[in-house]
Amino acid sequence: xxxxxxxxxxxxxxxxxxxxxxxxxxxxxxxxxxxxxxxxxxxxxxxxxxxxxxxxxxxxxxxxxxxxxxxxxxxxxxxxxxxxxxxxxxxxxxxxxxxxxxxxxxxxxxxxxxxxxxxxxxxxxxxxxxxxxxxxxxxxxxxxxxxxxxxxxxxxxxxxxxxxxxxxxxxxxxxxxxxxxxxxxxxxxxxxxxxxxxxxxxxxxxxxxxxxxxxxxxxxxxxxxxxxxxxxxxxxxxxxxxxxxxxxxxxxxxxxxxxxxxxxxxxxxxxxxxxxxxxxxxxxxxxxxxxxxxxxxxxxxxxxxxxxxxxxxxxxxxxxxxxxxxxxxxxxxxxxxxxxxxxxxxxxxxxxxxxxxxxxxxxxxxxx
Amino acid sequence: xxxxxxxxxxxxxxxxxxxxxxxxxxxxxxxxxxxxxxxxxxxxxxxxxxxxxxxxxxxxxxxxxxxxxxxxxxxxxxxxxxxxxxxxxxxxxxxxxxxxxxxxxxxxxxxxxxxxxxxxxxxxxxxxxxxxxxxxxxxxxxxxxxxxxxxxxxxxxxxxxxxxxxxxxxxxxxxxxxxxxxxxxxxxxxxxxxxxxxxxxxxxxxxxxxxxxxxxxxxxxxxxxxxxxxxxxxxxxxxxxxxxxxxxxxxxxxxxxxxxxxxxxxxxxxxxxxxxxxxxxxxxxxxxxxxxxxxxxxxxxxxxxxxxxxxxxxxxxxxxxxxxxxxxxxxxxxxxxxxxxxxxxxxxxxxxxxxxxxxxxxxxxxxxxxxxxxxxxxxxxxxxxxxxxxxxxxxxxxxxxxxxxxxxxxxxxxxxxxxxxxxxxxxxxxxxxxxxxxxxxxxxxxxxxxxxxxxxxxxxxxxxxxxxxxxxxxxxxxxxxxxxxxxxxx
Ligand code: SF4
Numbered sequence: 035x036x037x038x039x040x041x042x043x044x045x046x047x048x049x050x051x052x053x054x055x056x057x058x059x060x061x062x063x064x065x066x067x068x069x070x071x072x073x074x075x076x077x078x079x080x081x082x083x084x085x086x087x088x089x090x091x092x093x094x095x096x097x098x099x100x101x102x103x104x105x106x107x108x109x110x111x112x113x114x115x116x117x118x119x120x121x122x123x124x125x126x127x128x129x130x131x132x133x134x135x136x137x138x139x140x141x142x143x144x145x146x147x148x149x150x151x152x153x154x155x156x157x158x159x160x161x162x163x164x165x166x167x168x169x170x171x172x173x174x175x176x177x178x179x180x181x182x183x184x185x186x187x188x189x190x191x192x193x194x195x196x197x198x199x200x201x202x203x204x205x206x207x208x209x210x211x212x213x214x215x216x217x218x219x220x221x222x223x224x225x226x227x228x229x230x231x232x233x234x235x236x237x238x239x240x241x242x243x244x245x246x247x248x249x250x251x252x253x254x255x256x257x258x259x260x261x262x263x264x265x266x267x268x269x270x271x272x273x274x275x276x277x278x279x280x281x282x283x284x285x286x287x288x289x290x291x292x293x294x295x296x297x298x299x300x301x302x303x304x305x306x307x308x309x310x311x312x313x314x315x316x317x318x319x320x321x322x323x324x325x326x327x328x329x330x331x332x333x334x335x336x337x338x339x340x341x342x343x344x345x346x347x348x349x350x351x352x353x354x355x356x357x358x359x360x361x362x363x364x365x366x367x368x369x370x371x372x373x374x375x376x377x378x379x380x381x382x383x384x385x386x387x388x389x390x391x392x393x394x395x396x397x398x399x400x401x402x
Numbered sequence: 403x404x405x406x407x408x409x410x411x412x413x414x415x416x417x418x419x420x421x422x423x424x425x426x427x428x429x430x431x432x433x434x435x436x437x438x439x440x441x442x443x444x445x446x447x448x449x450x451x452x453x454x455x456x457x458x459x460x461x462x463x464x465x466x467x468x469x470x471x472x473x474x475x476x477x478x479x480x481x482x483x484x485x486x487x488x489x490x491x492x493x494x495x496x497x498x499x500x501x502x503x504x505x506x507x508x509x510x511x512x513x514x515x516x517x518x519x520x521x522x523x524x525x526x527x528x529x530x531x532x533x534x535x536x537x538x539x540x541x542x543x544x545x546x547x548x549x550x551x552x553x554x555x556x557x558x559x560x561x562x563x564x565x566x567x568x569x570x571x572x573x574x575x576x577x578x579x580x581x582x583x584x585x586x587x588x589x590x591x592x593x594x595x596x597x598x599x600x601x602x603x604x605x606x607x608x609x610x611x612x613x614x615x616x617x618x619x620x621x622x623x624x625x626x627x628x629x630x631x632x633x634x635x636x637x638x639x640x641x642x643x644x645x646x647x648x649x650x651x652x653x654x655x656x657x658x659x660x661x662x663x664x665x666x667x668x669x670x671x672x673x674x675x676x677x678x679x680x681x682x683x684x685x686x687x688x689x690x691x692x693x694x695x696x697x698x699x700x701x702x703x704x705x706x707x708x709x710x711x712x713x714x715x716x717x718x719x720x721x722x723x724x725x726x727x728x729x730x731x732x733x734x735x736x737x738x739x740x741x742x743x744x745x746x747x748x749x750x751x752x753x754x755x756x757x758x759x760x761x762x763x764x765x766x767x768x769x770x771x772x773x774x775x776x777x778x779x780x781x782x783x784x785x786x787x788x789x790x791x792x793x794x795x796x797x798x799x800x801x802x803x804x805x806x807x808x809x810x811x812x813x814x815x816x817x818x819x820x821x822x823x824x825x826x827x828x829x830x831x832x833x834x835x836x837x838x839x840x841x842x843x844x845x846x847x848x849x850x851x852x853x854x855x856x857x858x859x860x861x862x863x864x865x866x867x868x869x870x871x872x873x874x875x876x877x878x879x880x881x882x883x884x885x886x887x888x889x890x891x892x
Contacts, residue, residue, distance in 0.1 A: 061825075095633075095634035095635055095638075096634050097444035097632065097634040097637035097638065097643055098637060098638050099443055099444040099445045099446075099637055099641075099642070100445030100634075103443070103444075103445035103446060104445060116502050133855070143467075168544060172492045183781065207444075207445060208447070209447035209448075211447060211532065211535060212535070212719055214717040221885040235800075251509040257447070257779070259447075259536075260448060260536050260889065260890060261448055261889070261890035262890070263890070275539060299575045300772070319592040320592040320593070322590075323592060337613075340415075342412065344409075344589075344590065345408075345411050345412065345415060345588070345589065345590050346591055346592070347409055348408070348591040349408040349412070349590070350405060352407075352408035352409075353408055353409070353412065355403070359412050359416055360414045360416075361417055362409070363412060363413070366412075381408060382405050382756070383405065385756055385758055385791070385792070385793060386405045386406045386409045388411065388791070389406065389408060389755050389756055389792075390406060390409065390752060392751070392762070393425065393748040393749040393751070394422065394425070394749065
């Protein structure tokens, strides 16, 4: 543990740490510049609880129909030591899958301490790597270094060793119709799988093996067409891995942020909560809505401050990075003399404003 | 996005109300479009739950599947939906126009009108596409026989979804996309995906402004989502118990009625919004090229309708040549559509002026009678000097045309110092003196652009028999199999 570790647990205000999952990590990398999220995640703060306490509960409700369907599909695939999954890997992908052992790492004798679960994962992966035998691990608990601090990952995936190579298998209940699925869902699954690949590679390297033994080809198992029949699609997540690795190195160093913050800062639920949260700078963008529990709070704050980023990253870029709506409008109507680095932006905005006014005034344009 | 539309977004945010992105309507709007508001069961690819459908605001029909996991009920739903959609298709043909015969003397006709389907959002389009996919191969005979209208519906829905991908087509419209083509809100495009929020920004109810109307729209209790995905809380607290009690009742009509009532509550607000949005679009005057694009839609409709009997259901996947041709067609259609909108609408042309591909200003000098006598025969080549403040990014020698009258063509002779010197080359009549009014006069406001409408030639693709072996060789005609017909729909 690093020196700041006690501070981080103090930030949680006594609440137990929250485990990450690949969704939260994939989301974290979509906004690497956000200090607020960086600190809260490094401290394993329960952001969901914080958002609720602030009066902005995260809109991530799930329908019981979707949950039931997802669970039923997963149970079907995993029944009898993953019989259906193994058959699928043999038939569809033409893999010669030998007899495999199946280990569920979900809980160790009812003791759920994550350190314990992680060390059990370590031990079993080490054994498998030594022997090279066919093995399926269910619910491994992995660890990934996030902004200088270890984060635990509870993947809902399987790690599968075949011919000395480990593959990540992700089970999703969205349908693949005629070989195509909804692109956003596939993209999200690929991003998440990349997180697991990376974490698994870290573990393999720690155990003294070549990290390349974890394949960048992951398998996505989904229902086919309109049936319950599973289909497996190999997915090369190299592009997602590259993005992930780059973003992780770009993550704001949590220690640097902490150094700037008041010594007694805490995200304990209570009256001071909103002030504490506001003390750490956020960088809200609409993507936050799909990945961060704090999104509605941060959106409200960004809107109240008139931030252009709340309108979308592309809007902010079009406006030459101008941060607030007020500044953009003042540059556009010429009431604010631009600084040198904004001269070009200001010129564009003034032209844009003139052209809009002209076209709306009907003075000139396509239709005489 | 561009600096122009982003500025409009910022202006909307500051004003608290949506700002126009267009001065005319760029889509065709039928007198009586068929509005569909579909809902599906969460977690399933295409399990229909309900649809509110009809051609007039006061005349909705609610179709519902009381137990969405029951295959027979699903197909009964598909059959009822087929009756409504196919009736709309058949009654939207209008009078038949006779066209001049084709190259090989074929008789050619065009229907005077075509059907139009409107759904709330892109999700609605995706739902119709999957609904089409899951019904078009069904067999009307044998063990898994379905109502004969079901596969017909499937083929039509597939066709509509296919036309949706065609830029400028108005046969199937997603309301959020249609509104966003004409207005920008002061929220992000993510939030614009919520129809109620979008309409709230454009036309806030009395006493509210854009942001407060949008905030209200985000409360799923006040404003149920526009589908096809339902609100998870509604699913868990209302829908699931209602379905369970229907199941327990053993098909009791009262239980079914209760279920229909809760679904109607979810659908009615969106149904009303759809017609309000239709009204908002109707208030805009129609763009000049809209009838031309609708004519292409009518051609496509005529062709599909006329050949329906001889054709098979659309293949599961396009064969390579067909896929390449389709991609090429779509790109061409996109270019033509973008250009047409700019010619129709000064506010769209403003984007090109900001980008430097068009410029507008006042004529400061004109020599309308100038002749070019360097060649064998003299040619009419008037000169025009236009003063402009626009950031022109065109090269000397570029051919341009007049935005208001694209027939009037010219060439850029010189650019500099806030003026552009043009030599006019065409569109002034056949004589050596221009037709009256053809050449702009000093003091006239003009706009010229390098944009052209559909500058692409027709692509050459091999016929299907000549598909290169690199693309799998000639594909077999797609003939649906028995397996297609019996595909599970669970
Ligand atoms: S929602 Fe807030 S805390 Fe989360 S990433 Fe976005 S800005 Fe940061």
